[in-house]
Amino acid sequence: MPATLPNLRINSDRLWASLMELAQIGATAKGGVCRLALTDLDRQARDLFIRWCEEAGCTVTVDGIGNIFARRSGRDNALPPVMTGSHIDTQPTGGKFDGAYGVMAGLEVVRTLNEADFETDAPVEIVVWTNEEGTRFAPAMIGSGAFAKVFDLSKELGKTDLEGKTIGGELERIGYNGATPVGGRKIGAYFEAHIEQGPILEAESKTIGIVTGAQGQRWYEVTVVGQEAHAGPTPMVRRKDALVAASRMIDRVNRIGHAHQPGACATVGHVQVMPNSRNVIPGRVFFTIDFRNPSDDALTAMDRDLRQACDEIAAAAGCTVEVKEFWYFAPTPFDPACIAAVRAGAERGGYSHRDIISGAGHDAVYLAQVAPTGMIFVPCEDGISHNEIENATPQDLAAGCAVLLHAVLARAVRG
Amino acid sequence: MPATLPNLRINSDRLWASLMELAQIGATAKGGVCRLALTDLDRQARDLFIRWCEEAGCTVTVDGIGNIFARRSGRDNALPPVMTGSHIDTQPTGGKFDGAYGVMAGLEVVRTLNEADFETDAPVEIVVWTNEEGTRFAPAMIGSGAFAKVFDLSKELGKTDLEGKTIGGELERIGYNGATPVGGRKIGAYFEAHIEQGPILEAESKTIGIVTGAQGQRWYEVTVVGQEAHAGPTPMVRRKDALVAASRMIDRVNRIGHAHQPGACATVGHVQVMPNSRNVIPGRVFFTIDFRNPSDDALTAMDRDLRQACDEIAAAAGCTVEVKEFWYFAPTPFDPACIAAVRAGAERGGYSHRDIISGAGHDAVYLAQVAPTGMIFVPCEDGISHNEIENATPQDLAAGCAVLLHAVLARAVRG
Numbered sequence: 114m115p116a117t118l119p120n121l122r123i124n125s126d127r128l129w130a131s132l133m134e135l136a137q138i139g140a141t142a143k144g145g146v147c148r149l150a151l152t153d154l155d156r157q158a159r160d161l162f163i164r165w166c167e168e169a170g171c172t173v174t175v176d177g178i179g180n181i182f183a184r185r186s187g188r189d190n191a192l193p194p195v196m197t198g199s200h201i202d203t204q205p206t207g208g209k210f211d212g213a214y215g216v217m218a219g220l221e222v223v224r225t226l227n228e229a230d231f232e233t234d235a236p237v238e239i240v241v242w243t244n245e246e247g248t249r250f251a252p253a254m255i256g257s258g259a260f261a262k263v264f265d266l267s268k269e270l271g272k273t274d275l276e277g278k279t280i281g282g283e284l285e286r287i288g289y290n291g292a293t294p295v296g297g298r299k300i301g302a303y304f305e306a307h308i309e310q311g312p313i314l315e316a317e318s319k320t321i322g323i324v325t326g327a328q329g330q331r332w333y334e335v336t337v338v339g340q341e342a343h344a345g346p347t348p349m350v351r352r353k354d355a356l357v358a359a360s361r362m363i364d365r366v367n368r369i370g371h372a373h374q375p376g377a378c379a380t381v382g383h384v385q386v387m388p389n390s391r392n393v394i395p396g397r398v399f400f401t402i403d404f405r406n407p408s409d410d411a412l413t414a415m416d417r418d419l420r421q422a423c424d425e426i427a428a429a430a431g432c433t434v435e436v437k438e439f440w441y442f443a444p445t446p447f448d449p450a451c452i453a454a455v456r457a458g459a460e461r462g463g464y465s466h467r468d469i470i471s472g473a474g475h476d477a478v479y480l481a482q483v484a485p486t487g488m489i490f491v492p493c494e495d496g497i498s499h500n501e502i503e504n505a506t507p508q509d510l511a512a513g514c515a516v517l518l519h520a521v522l523a524r525a526v527r528g
Numbered sequence: 529m530p531a532t533l534p535n536l537r538i539n540s541d542r543l544w545a546s547l548m549e550l551a552q553i554g555a556t557a558k559g560g561v562c563r564l565a566l567t568d569l570d571r572q573a574r575d576l577f578i579r580w581c582e583e584a585g586c587t588v589t590v591d592g593i594g595n596i597f598a599r600r601s602g603r604d605n606a607l608p609p610v611m612t613g614s615h616i617d618t619q620p621t622g623g624k625f626d627g628a629y630g631v632m633a634g635l636e637v638v639r640t641l642n643e644a645d646f647e648t649d650a651p652v653e654i655v656v657w658t659n660e661e662g663t664r665f666a667p668a669m670i671g672s673g674a675f676a677k678v679f680d681l682s683k684e685l686g687k688t689d690l691e692g693k694t695i696g697g698e699l700e701r702i703g704y705n706g707a708t709p710v711g712g713r714k715i716g717a718y719f720e721a722h723i724e725q726g727p728i729l730e731a732e733s734k735t736i737g738i739v740t741g742a743q744g745q746r747w748y749e750v751t752v753v754g755q756e757a758h759a760g761p762t763p764m765v766r767r768k769d770a771l772v773a774a775s776r777m778i779d780r781v782n783r784i785g786h787a788h789q790p791g792a793c794a795t796v797g798h799v800q801v802m803p804n805s806r807n808v809i810p811g812r813v814f815f816t817i818d819f820r821n822p823s824d825d826a827l828t829a830m831d832r833d834l835r836q837a838c839d840e841i842a843a844a845a846g847c848t849v850e851v852k853e854f855w856y857f858a859p860t861p862f863d864p865a866c867i868a869a870v871r872a873g874a875e876r877g878g879y880s881h882r883d884i885i886s887g888a889g890h891d892a893v894y895l896a897q898v899a900p901t902g903m904i905f906v907p908c909e910d911g912i913s914h915n916e917i918e919n920a921t922p923q924d925l926a927a928g929c930a931v932l933l934h935a936v937l938a939r940a941v942r943g
Contacts, residue, residue: 204808343911349789390797496757
């Protein structure tokens with residue numbers, strides 16, 4: 114780390130204005146954003162980002178899974194770049210800040226460097242990762258996962274949405290199937306600024322969360338099969354009601370989350386009932402489970418409890434159940450030097466701060482597999498995100514961006 | 529009831545052949561029938577029925593909602609007729625027997641009387657009721673409901689399908705807007721033969737179900753509202769998970785069904801989760817409830833238990849709930865003398881039998897409001913109906929028809 118860093122100041126108003134302009138693409142009546150990955154709206158947002166980056170003098174490349182890299186040259190372009198960014202796809206009823214903040218904060222860092230005519234030693238890259246939300250194409254964080262070689266590229270390109278459209282096909286359709294190879298190059302450091310998406314910073318009145326790592330996650334797809342029958346003439350004792358069994362499993366998932374504290378989360382977010390007719394006993398129910406825990410042992414115990422509960426409940430209801438774990442990653446500690454750079458930035462700015470574990474998955478979690486990685490959290494109102502009412506203050510967002518600027522400089526300028 | 533009845537035998541092969549010929553109108557590739565009410569296919573089936581009835585010497589009239597009455601004269605035509613029949617419209621993926629069996633069984637009764645040259649005292653009428661299924665025009669059982677003055681005729685004639693076509697317009701288009709007034713005349717007795725559409729007779733190896741009445745029904749729409757939030761960083765204790773609350777309610781609906789036996793049914797068939805994303809805590813869940821019970825008191829108790837359970841569960845989960853009842857009809861007991869006539873027919877034929885409550889709605893339920901009414905059930909394979917694989921054996925169908933013949937004679941011949 115350099116002994117002294119220039120005293121640059123980010124422009125809070127400009128950061129806020131960029132966020133608000135980006136949020137108009139896919140804006141919802143309730144003040145949120147619906148901009149699913151690889152839709153026409155995603156293309157519009159990507160186009161806008163690239164225009165802004167080119168206006169800021171960056172060179173833009175797109176890789177084979179649609180990740181966008183906007184590079185600001187350094188004094189020594191042979192050095193591995195310091196990279197910062199996040200994603201601009203959203204949940205169906207998402208907010209203005211989740212992901213978009215990390216990308217706009219990266220852009221604001223570059224604009225601030227430009228304004229000061231400050232040249233870093235290493236190049237700085239702003240990145241937009243493809244399909245972070247995992248809501249259109251499962252799982253989440255596909256762009257960064259492919260970049261980190263956690264996922265097989267050709268398999269991910271073939272992944273389909275509910276209408277059977279593939280990632281590869283949609284990338285081509287919107288013109289973002291880039292020529293740059295996916296991953297396989299050295300990254301000096303990766304930083305990601307993000308709203309906390311939880312209530313802790315707000316509850317403790319802290320401005321900056323110094324993220325020390327991420328929770329482990331296990332994601333499941335569960336299919337319960339019973340027997341479809343007419344709701345009128347089928348006696349209760351003869352029923353094989355897949356929805357009753359699934360409902361008991363969903364209740365149990367919640368109880369498992371409560372039982373494996375501290376830090377455990379357990380959520381069923383998606384349910385499909387078949388045939389989903391008022392007077393037909395459901396013959397098949399599909400649902401998803403999202404388990405998280407900072408302890409890998411506890412996550413294993415949650416898995417064991419889940420499988421036992423599902424088997425018992427299905428058998429008692431005369432149904433069969435398949436519990437398929439389709440995504441796992443272990444708890445991920447971040448890089449000590451990157452964590453230190455974030456901490457130094459928070460202290461230098463005089464911001465209140467605390468160390469925090471990320472409960473959400475972030476592109477940074479995959480980047481941590483291939484680069485020294487750190488994250489910066491800022492508070493969001495009531496801890497709410499993945500919701501149209503998601504909110505954060507211009508002051509907190511500016512503080513996080515100032516810390517990001519410091520962390521990027523700490524890694525991009527020779528000591 | 530007459531002391532002795534003639535020893536007539538229905539023709540099983542003729543009954544089966546008529547059913548199979550009728551099933552060709554709207555036949556599907558999977559062996560079912562798609563013949564929605566008041567379509568060209570419905571007209572073809574009506575035309576065929578009328579031709580057969582006229583060949584059997586009946587006089588055919590059509591009323592103002594398209595119900596068809598084929599009358600075989602009796603010795604004393606001033607007596608109110610004994611009526612039997614059902615419907616010939618089907619579900620979009622319906623079977624060959626639901627409804628059609630009751631109509632063809634009525635025709636077979638008349639053909640058998642003709643063959644034996646047997647004259648009843650009262651006239652016998654075979655009836656086809658309009659739009660029983662309720663799949664093209666809602667609700668179900670519109671023709672019989674209008675006949676029984678449960679529905680207002682002019683309102684029903686104005687009901688539209690999804691394309692905006694009215695019942696009145698479609699009746700006119702297919703030439704079945706008859707001149708006969710709808711209802712308002714005396715019926716000596718009404719009998720309807722029908723496949724059970726449930727598993728009870730088959731499971732107990734009984735040939736004949738002596739239907740003693742129809743269950744009452746209460747249908748609900750329930751909306752649970754919690755708070756949408758990110759599945760990762762939202763601690764379990766801070767969640768307002770609408771799906772966890774709804775799941776506990778669905779479990780409770782099932783337990784309420786079990787608790788209010790005999791005869792209670794409780795089904796949640798339709799669920800919508802919002803936003804239905806894997807890693808978002810659901811903020812809103814909509815689901816439907818179908819409660820049935822042969823006892824109105826028990827149905828009232830089920831309603832009370834439901835509302836109490838929903839309120840308790842919602843409050844405990846930090847959610848709100850709205851429970852809206854949008855359809856109710858009281859349990860309908862059938863006429864003791866008609867029930868006795870069916871029972872006597874089953875015993876005289878030496879058929880195994882049991883008393884049974886109809887869980888499904890039938891035209892007989894509305895006829896019971898204006899005439900002494902009875903029903904005869906025969907088994908259907910695996911209890912499945914409203915499905916192209918709906919099936920029944922020629923033997924069971926013939927047995928039900930023989931019982932129907934006896935019941936009709938018991939009411940149409942003076943003792």
